Amino acid sequence: MHVEPRALYLLCLLVEHRDRVVPKSELLDEVWGDRFVSEAALTTALRTARLAVGDTGSLQQVIRTVHRRGYQFVAPVTVIADGLSAGAGRERSVEPTAADGPVGADRQTIRFCRAEDGARIAHTSVGSGPPLLKAANWMTHLDLEWTTPVWSHWLRGLARNRRLVRYDERGCGLSDWAVPGFTFSDWVDDLETVVDAVGLDRFPLLGVSQGGAVAVAYAVRHPERVSRLILAGAYARGRQVRARNGTERDEAALDLDLARVGWIHEDPRFLRVFASQFLPEGTPQEWDEFTAFQRQTTSSANGVRFLEEFARIDVSDIAHRVACPTLIVHSRDDERVPVSQASELAALIPDSRLVVLKSRNHLLTAFEPAWDEFLAHIDAFLAE
Missing domain, CATH: 3.40.50.1820 (Alpha/Beta hydrolase fold, catalytic domain)
Structure with missing residues (x-):
């Protein structure tokens, strides 16, 4: 299935930091950068990410919601190659390209x-x-x-x-x-x-x-x-x-x-x-x-x-x-x-x-x- 870029990047961030609960504020900063968005945008992206991996908000076998703290990737992970680094993620923002299709109000x-x-x-x-x-x-x-x-x-x-x-x-x-x-x-x-x-x-x-x-x-x-x-x-x-x-x-x-x-x-x-x-x-x-x-x-x-x-x-x-x-x-x-x-x-x-x-x-x-x-x-x- 097609997954819009921000939801995919959000999923990658959660996998990368699977050893801890990632606060909402950190996810908003990492994925949307300086752009002001409400928590509803994060909720929507999380829903899309969960749908992509067969998870749901009630099942939470892949992405767990930690009340008032944030989210954590909890499914088993096998590391094949270290292709994404936290530094690389912070150096760029995820912006849609023509090939990405519609991703939002922008x-x-x-x-x-x-x-x-x-x-x-x-x-x-x-x-x-x-x-x-x-x-x-x-x-x-x-x-x-x-x-x-x-x-x-x-x-x-x-x-x-x-x-x-x-x-x-x-x-x-x-x-x-x-x-x-x-x-x-x-x-x-x-x-x-x-x-x-x-x-x-x-x-x-x-x-x-x-x-x-x-x-x-x-x-x-x-x-x-x-x-x-x-x-x-x-x-x-x-x-x-x-x-x-x-x-x-x-x-x-x-x-x-x-x-x-x-x-x-x-x-x-x-x-x-x-x-x-x-x-x-x-x-x-x-x-x-x-x-x-x-x-x-x-x-x-x-x-x-x-x-x-x-x-x-x-x-x-x-x-x-x-x-x-x-x-x-x-x-x-x-x-x-x-x-x-x-x-x-x-x-x-x-x-x-x-x-x-x-x-x-x-x-x-x-x-x-x-x-x-x-x-x-x-x-x-x-x-x-």
């Missing part, structure tokens, strides 16, 4: 375009090759995504051997938070605006979570532009719309009421429960990282507005008009969006195929087998 230039109502939308692209446009979904930040375990592996995986184009939804990330409109139709219009600003002609389109419904609506509106459609953790109808009886309607209303209270008061207990719905197989630390990222991506008021609009989404009456081949990928035990919603999309979209992955997570993590399967299905689908 690989992208963020640009802005304006929707018809004046809302400013941030967009960027990274990687090289044929394009893949990712429709915006909630909880993104074009810059901070590179240092959060929620999205960093998505960016690197999706930008592998292709040009990944993405943007922040209005009300979120680097796009304007105070906007004239905040409706589903506005989100589809924003996707149109970005496509025109980037100058894309015909391209595959990816929609994740509620971004899937936006992608469906755009594909129906512009069949001449969308060559292939990929829907991940998506749904055709929001929770209020798909409620079949009074009990389900009451549950949907209660879920929204709890969300309003939790977001408005930024109640950490609620926000952790909310995070666990997206990452039920995550650790408490991962839920806290998820929550911290949420707070950086949008305001509490917008968080409520997003959830209210999500509940009202309904593209079930137009999905049958999608004219391109469509790949629908969903976690079998998704606790945020039931797999039945993926089945509904597959039944509605004529030329579609459904792939169900073994996972409980709404947003796949880098350390579960389903993640590599997800990327493999996308690669195969786009190569057809």
Whole structure:
């Protein structure tokens, strides 16, 4: 597998200093030098290094976390040759080269375009090759995504051997938070605006979570532009719309009421429960990282507005008009969006195929087998 340079160098440093616990501060200084980065960047690089050697944050048979001290390489080591010295490591910094592929925010230039109502939308692209446009979904930040375990592996995986184009939804990330409109139709219009600003002609389109419904609506509106459609953790109808009886309607209303209270008061207990719905197989630390990222991506008021609009989404009456081949990928035990919603999309979209992955997570993590399967299905689908 391809391992981005900083994660590889981090792994080498840990192997070299395997006789001791290496403090976080030392790793940050060695790997990033004078560049200021948060500990989240170190966490992301460690996750990548662990994935490369078959380790996990819970297993820790290779890289052990020593609470409040740092990290230590603990697997057996056979020294073949002394090819890396501490002095050599300190004499150079690890910088990406053209052959390394996308490694982070330093690989992208963020640009802005304006929707018809004046809302400013941030967009960027990274990687090289044929394009893949990712429709915006909630909880993104074009810059901070590179240092959060929620999205960093998505960016690197999706930008592998292709040009990944993405943007922040209005009300979120680097796009304007105070906007004239905040409706589903506005989100589809924003996707149109970005496509025109980037100058894309015909391209595959990816929609994740509620971004899937936006992608469906755009594909129906512009069949001449969308060559292939990929829907991940998506749904055709929001929770209020798909409620079949009074009990389900009451549950949907209660879920929204709890969300309003939790977001408005930024109640950490609620926000952790909310995070666990997206990452039920995550650790408490991962839920806290998820929550911290949420707070950086949008305001509490917008968080409520997003959830209210999500509940009202309904593209079930137009999905049958999608004219391109469509790949629908969903976690079998998704606790945020039931797999039945993926089945509904597959039944509605004529030329579609459904792939169900073994996972409980709404947003796949880098350390579960389903993640590599997800990327493999996308690669195969786009190569057809």
